[in-house]
Amino acid sequence: AQKITQTQPGMFVQEKEAVTLDCTYDTSDQSYGLFWYKQPSSGEMIFLIYQGSYDEQNATEGRYSLNFQKARKSANLVISASQLGDSAMYFCAMREFFLGGNQFYFGTGTSLTVIP
């Protein structure tokens, strides 16, 4: 089974509108972390936002917020007031903890295009 599932290969949004990028995850651990990264066409990976499994409030970072629904195992990224510079690939990732180590898993990504 996929650890991280992103079901939207491509998304379009009008400039200044909000957009939600979906992410579901699969883990039996109680302690884990969820991340979102942005990858522009230049290729670098840019950290956006983090949500811990024990965090009761949804994480926010500027125009980014993470809609964390633990029972549904979803961690959707919401980008408010989209800008042209938001056009990029977006990856959801999960960190699992276990005795002696940890593992990171990434989804296949969602390509976001912001339309002027």
Add this chain to the structure above:
Amino acid sequence: NAGVTQTPKFRILKIGQSMTLQCTQDMNHNYMYWYRQDPGMGLKLIYYSVGAGITDKGEVPNGYNVSRSTTEDFPLRLELAAPSQTSVYFCASSIGLAGASTDTQYFGPGTRLTVL
């Protein structure tokens, strides 16, 4: 402060050749990671290290070797290159605080490797 640096940026190998991808971080981070990103896919963890002298396998370790003799450096070795190893390779580092689930990863710019 350079962050995470990787060399080379691009490389073409013939089947059966060997090479080492270099990764250096100057943030005094404990944890370092190697990922590969195949076209249109997310990142997959190859190996990681929680400190000098300690390495462990990730999701896709076969065909690779790593070493961590210093805090700063985490080279990735390909011994017998195969076409299936054509990919973009990212090195990352994180502080690695014990028990801290946030532990944001900072990525290098990537190495684009083609095996012909």
